[in-house]
Amino acid sequence: xxxxxxxxxxxLESEAIYVLRETASQFNKPVLLxxxxxxxxxxxxxxxxxxxxxxxxxxxxxVDTGHNFPETLVYRDKFVADIGARLEVASVQxxxxxxRVQEEKGPNASRNxxxxxxxxxxxxxGEYDAAIGGARRDEEKARAKERFFSHRDEFGQWDPKxxxxxxxxxxxxxxxxxxxxxxxxLSNWTEMDVWQYIKQERIPLPDIYFTHERxxxxxxxxxxxxxxxxxxxxxxxxxxxxxxxxxxxxxxxTGAVESPAATLDEVIAEVAAARQTxxxxxxxxxxxxxxxxxxxxxxxx
Amino acid sequence: xxxxxxxxxxxLRFTTAGSVDDGKSTLIGRLMYDTKTIFEDQxxxxxxxxxxxxxxxxDLALLTDGLKAEREQGITIDVAxxxxxxxxxxxxxxxxxxxxxxxxxxxxxxxxxxxxxxxIDARKGVIExxxxxxxxxxxxxxxxxTVAINKMDLVDWSQEKFDExxxxxxxxxxxxxxxxxxxxxxxxxxxxxxVEKSTNMPWFQGAPLLYHLETVYIGTDVNHVDxxxxxxxxxxxxxxxxxxxxxxAGRVASGVFKPGDxxxxxPSGFNAQIKAIHSNDGELDEAFSPHSVAITLDREIDISRGxxxxxxxxxxxxxxxxxxxLCWFSEKKPLQVRGKYLLKHTSKECRAVVRDxxxxxxxxxxxxxxxxxxxxxxxxxxxxxxxxxxxFYDSYRKNRITGSVILVDEFSNETVAxxxxx
Numbered sequence: 001x002x003x004x005x006x007x008x009x010x011x012l013e014s015e016a017i018y019v020l021r022e023t024a025s026q027f028n029k030p031v032l033l034x035x036x037x038x039x040x041x042x043x044x045x046x047x048x049x050x051x052x053x054x055x056x057x058x059x060x061x062x063v064d065t066g067h068n069f070p071e072t073l074v075y076r077d078k079f080v081a082d083i084g085a086r087l088e089v090a091s092v093q094x095x096x097x098x099x100r101v102q103e104e105k106g107p108n109a110s111r112n113x114x115x116x117x118x119x120x121x122x123x124x125x126g127e128y129d130a131a132i133g134g135a136r137r138d139e140e141k142a143r144a145k146e147r148f149f150s151h152r153d154e155f156g157q158w159d160p161k162x163x164x165x166x167x168x169x170x171x172x173x174x175x176x177x178x179x180x181x182x183x184x185x186l187s188n189w190t191e192m193d194v195w196q197y198i199k200q201e202r203i204p205l206p207d208i209y210f211t212h213e214r215x216x217x218x219x220x221x222x223x224x225x226x227x228x229x230x231x232x233x234x235x236x237x238x239x240x241x242x243x244x245x246x247x248x249x250x251x252x253x254t255g256a257v258e259s260p261a262a263t264l265d266e267v268i269a270e271v272a273a274a275r276q277t278x279x280x281x282x283x284x285x286x287x288x289x290x291x292x293x294x295x296x297x298x299x300x301x
Numbered sequence: 302x303x304x305x306x307x308x309x310x311x312x313l314r315f316t317t318a319g320s321v322d323d324g325k326s327t328l329i330g331r332l333m334y335d336t337k338t339i340f341e342d343q344x345x346x347x348x349x350x351x352x353x354x355x356x357x358x359x360d361l362a363l364l365t366d367g368l369k370a371e372r373e374q375g376i377t378i379d380v381a382x383x384x385x386x387x388x389x390x391x392x393x394x395x396x397x398x399x400x401x402x403x404x405x406x407x408x409x410x411x412x413x414x415x416x417x418x419x420x421i422d423a424r425k426g427v428i429e430x431x432x433x434x435x436x437x438x439x440x441x442x443x444x445x446x447t448v449a450i451n452k453m454d455l456v457d458w459s460q461e462k463f464d465e466x467x468x469x470x471x472x473x474x475x476x477x478x479x480x481x482x483x484x485x486x487x488x489x490x491x492x493x494x495x496v497e498k499s500t501n502m503p504w505f506q507g508a509p510l511l512y513h514l515e516t517v518y519i520g521t522d523v524n525h526v527d528x529x530x531x532x533x534x535x536x537x538x539x540x541x542x543x544x545x546x547x548x549x550a551g552r553v554a555s556g557v558f559k560p561g562d563x564x565x566x567x568p569s570g571f572n573a574q575i576k577a578i579h580s581n582d583g584e585l586d587e588a589f590s591p592h593s594v595a596i597t598l599d600r601e602i603d604i605s606r607g608x609x610x611x612x613x614x615x616x617x618x619x620x621x622x623x624x625x626x627l628c629w630f631s632e633k634k635p636l637q638v639r640g641k642y643l644l645k646h647t648s649k650e651c652r653a654v655v656r657d658x659x660x661x662x663x664x665x666x667x668x669x670x671x672x673x674x675x676x677x678x679x680x681x682x683x684x685x686x687x688x689x690x691x692x693f694y695d696s697y698r699k700n701r702i703t704g705s706v707i708l709v710d711e712f713s714n715e716t717v718a719x720x721x722x723x
Contacts, residue, residue, distance in 0.1 A: 004525050004557070004589050008312040008391040017593040018552045021534045025606055025648070049581040050593070053546060054538040137382045144381045145368060160368055163379060164716045165405055165630055167412040169552070170645045170707045174714040188393055190384045277340040290369045 009197055016043070016185035017050040018169060019148050023130050023183045024050075024057050026173035030130035030183070031123070033301065034060040034080075034087070036072035037248040038205055039134030041079065042194055043185055045203055047132075048083050058132070059086040063119050065111040066093045067229040067251045075206040090122035107233055108219075110253045116299045120156040123180060130173070132183045133301050138190045139278070142293035148187050154178040156299030182301075191246075191278050195271055199264045208245045211262050216241050222255035246271075246278040310386060313519060316395040316410035316443075318434035319420030324451045328420065328489035329383060329396055332511065335496040338385035380406045389515040404664070404679035405630040407434065408719055411441035412705070415519050418447045418510075423456045423486070427469040429665040436664050439477040440626060440681065440721065442701055445517050446482045449510060454488040458501045476667055478698070481517075485510050523590050527695065528556030528564075529617060529703050530610040531647035536595050548579055548595030549604055554647065554702035556615070557589045558596065564610045566602055567693045572613055573598040590702075607649035609693045609703075617693040617703055622656070623686045625720040626697075627676065631710065635675035636684070636718065642708040644688060652689040653708065659683040684720075697721035 006014075020043075023030050032047060034040045047056040060080060080087045092111050095101045095118045104110060123131055137144045145160050149171045152158060164172055173181055186194070198205065215226040217236045224230060226238055229252050243256035244267075257276075261267045292300075319325040333339045368379070383394040395410030397403070411417060417438040421431055438446055448470055456462045463486045474482060485494055486505055493499035494509045508516075536548035558564070562575045578585040579595040588594045596610065611617055629636050636655060644653040660669040661682045676682045697704030708718040 004523070005311065005520060006591065008310045011312045011591055014552060014591050014593040018533070021550055021593070025534050050550075051534075051536060052581040052595075053540070053543045053548075053579075054536045138384045142368065144383065145379050160379065161370060165380075165409040165719070167409050167707055167716075167719045168701065168705045169413075170705065172645065172707065172709055172714070172716045174643070174709060176714065188382070188384070190386070190391075192386070193391070274340070276342050293369055 009193065009200060012186075012189055012193055013046065013049075013197070015188065016046045019171070019183065019185040020047050020050040020132070022149075022171050023132060023173075023185075026171070027130040027181065029126070029128050030058040030132060031061045031088070031126065031128040032056075032058055032085075032132040033119075033134070034062050034076070035134075035249065036062070036068075036076040036079075036206060037134065038194060038198065038209065039136065039186060041134075041203060041205065042189075042197060043132060043134045044079070044083060044085070045201060046185060056083075056085060059088055061088045061090055061122060061126075061128075061131075063090045063115050063122070064092060065115060065250045065252075066091065067111055067227070069206075069208050069225070069227075069245075069248065069251055071206045071208050072248060075204075079204075088122070088126065090118050092118045094118070095121065107231055110250060112250050112253050113295060113300075115250075115301075116156070116295065119301070120299050123156070128180065129175070130181045130183050132185065134186055135184050135301060136186045136189050136191070136194070140292045142290070142296055146184055146187060148184055149173050150182040150184065151175065152180050152182060152299065156180070158182075158297050158299070160293065160297070192268070192271055195264070195268050199268065206248065208248060209267065211242050211244045211260050213240055214243050214256065215239070216243060216256055223257070224253075224255060225251060227251050310389060310391045311519070312393065313390050313416065313514060313517075314393045314395070314414045315416040315418060315514065316397055316407070316414040316438075317418045317420065318397060318407050318410075318438070319451075320422075320428065320430040323420040323422050324489045325396070325420050328418075328449065328451065328487070328495065329394060331489050331492055331495050332394075333383065333385050335492060336385045336387055336511070380410050387511070387515055392514065404433070404437065404681075405628065405719075407437050408441060408628045411438055411443055412701075412719065414441075414443055415522050416445040416447060416514070416517065417443045418449050421448060421450045421466060421470075423450050423452045423459075423462055423466065426466050427473070431470070432473060432667070433664040435474065435477055435479075436662075436667060437681075439479050440628075442697060442721070444480055444522055445519070446479045447510065447513060448482065448484045449489075450484065450486045451489050453486045453493065453499075453502065454491055458486075458493075458499075460502070460504045463505075473667075483507070483513060483517075485513065524555035524700050525557060525589055526555070527615055527617075527700060528558055528562075528610075528612050529554040529693075529695070529700065530558060530564075530596065531649070531703070532604055532606055532608045532610070533648045535605060546597065547601075548597055549610070550593070550595040551648065552593045553588050553590045555590050555700050556612075557587055558610070559587045560584070563613055564598070565613045565616060566604055567609045567611060567617070567619065568691055569602065569604075569608070571602050573600050573602055575599075607647075609647065611693070617695050619691050619693050621688045621691050623653075623688060623692060623694070623706075623720075624723045625684060625686065625706065626662075626723065627682050627684045627708075627718050627720045629676045629678060629680045629682070629718050631715065631717040632678045633713070634710070634717075635677045636682070637675045641711070642717065643711050644686070644706055644708055646692050646694065646706045647703060649692065651692075653686040656685045656687050659685070683723075686720075694722050696723060
């Protein structure tokens with residue numbers, strides 16, 4: 001490569017750092033949404049770099065469905081301690097106990113959609129005016145329409161047909177009282193970029209991203225982990241398989257993939273050869289063709 | 302994709318423009334499909350929807366139109382961003398709609414693009430919209446234009462037809478400021494000259510579209526001559542280890558900065574020397590666009606967000622009377638003389654009042670329309686603004702970052718205009 005050029009990872013990194021610094025400058029009280037999944041781990045890592053040698057000027061928030069893989073929680077607490085950030089936990093269980101939301105019924109019941117209410121309540125209570133997330137435009141067709149600075153009205157709603165144009169690197173974060181923004185520093189990253197960056201930066205990940213033996217059931221083509229949070233139906237059989245997870249979310253709707261990949265290089269090779277999108281393992285997206293758009297309009301991540 | 306090549310890819314951003322039914326979505330679908338960026342489950346979903354609608358063929362456009370309303374109406378409403386990669390480059394596509402009312406989307410998509418693909422339907426040739434899209438690409442400072450003459454299958458792969466369209470395009474393109482224009486005859490539907498060289502058009506000597514995208518030289522697209530560093534954020538750790546650290550954080554807009562360099566700080570006009578350029582990986586020998594870094598100086602000077610570091614012997618223009626080309630985005634209110642707005646320029650924010658509207662541009666003919674009182678949605682006009690405090694700027698032609706502004710309506714908070722400083 002010639003002088004004064006940078007590769008795509010350096011470009012994406014510097015863009016994300018620019019967005020994070022812009023967020024700290026334009027908003028009174030930002031918060032970084034942290035799920036313990038790889039994308040939010042990368043965002044937190046970038047935030048640490050953006051403000052170094054100072055500390056990142058915002059806390060992390062975990063919207064906790066209560067349906068976690070235990071490995072993610074262990075990882076979360078260690079990661080937060082290591083980077084010296086403050087963690088706030090917004091609990092879906094609390095929202096249920098307080099009657100703010102009602103638990104879904106039936107064998108495919110999931111707390112995925114309930115998170116929206118918990119998230120919006122927590123943002124309002126904490127008076128947060130910008131919520132930084134790890135969503136990427138390549139993940140899903142509705143997310144392909146997202147802005148770096150994405151406006152939410154006073155009900156937390158997204159209006160995808162009426163978004164502010166985003167030109168050059170000039171981000172408009174102005175808003176009325178009670179409104180907030182979602183900020184997506186990884187907008188231009190792909191799944192492959194994230195994995196390559198994790199490798200380059202040697203960022204540790206939760207174990208469930210790598211191969212392990214696990215009891216699973218096959219439900220509508222999704223390999224769901226057998227946990228306390230799902231009910232195995234009579235006609236379903238529990239099998240032990242060698243699996244890993246491509247995305248990490250609520251344990252009731254995040255499917256595993258069969259994989260022998262034990263190292264980052266093996267995972268990267270697998271991602272390069274993959275013929276299914278990573279969200280193909282997400283039962284929450286399969287509920288309808290516009291499942292993501294519908295949830296996002298209501299205030300989802 | 303060979304794994305060893307992957308981390309050393311360059312990044313190319315391009316935008317696509319065409320009018321309705323020019324086959325733009327089909328072309329993007331084709332590029333993604335043939336580079337194996339489209340996954341089986343996405344394809345399944347498209348097949349399912351195509352079948353439900355009773356379409357005879359697979360509608361690749363469904364891959365790019367993400368919103369429910371877009372899929373229902375079969376149109377693209379908003380800019381969508383798509384990604385694909387080859388071992389040589391990672392590509393970011395800003396897919397913008399071709400409807401007349403959506404000029405603002407093309408301006409948005411073009412603002413960050415290195416290259417624009419303008420689609421022409423071979424049966425229709427150069428039409429008004431071709432002219433408009435090319436003008437916008439030129440106005441937004443795009444350095445590489447690729448004219449893809451599509452649906453060649455419907456004109457019997459005719460070289461004569463192709464030559465005719467190229468000649469017609471060149472006739473008006475002489476008025477554009479685009480240094481590099483490439484013409485490629487394609488069929489997005491059948492894949493001819495998209496990824497693979499077409500066997501139906503042996504008369505075409507040039508490279509297929511993807512090869513062109515992979516190899517077009519973009520090294521000079523960024524200004525590495527004029528050092529400009531807008532201060533975005535001040536880092537003060539207040540820790541024992543970094544007690545006196547005051548780092549000026551920002552993204553280099555242009556030029557090169559090195560430790561030991563003399564810099565001038567605007568607006569104060571003070572000089573200082575760069576002590577160090579910091580990143581989380583340690584100190585750097587130099588920083589250039591697009592690096593995000595933190596710079597420390599050899600003396601204490603009051604510097605905050607909105608200030609700029611430049612060189613004593615290479616400074617931007619400092620002024621409050623700004624002459625610019627403006628694209629108006631608001632359907633609710635037109636731009637009027639004496640209108641007041643909030644202006645954003647690099648990391649700086651101030652107020653601006655419209656002093657004069659010199660002329661509007663008819664984007665289809667490039668004619669100037671003088672004596673205008675207001676500028677409405679999708680209009681492009683030459684305007685002078687007076688700002689409440691001085692801007693440190695360069696002409697947009699020389700510097701996309703320090704030459705661009707947006708205007709924000711103070712009441713609705715909406716972004717109502719994009720401006721390119723003359």
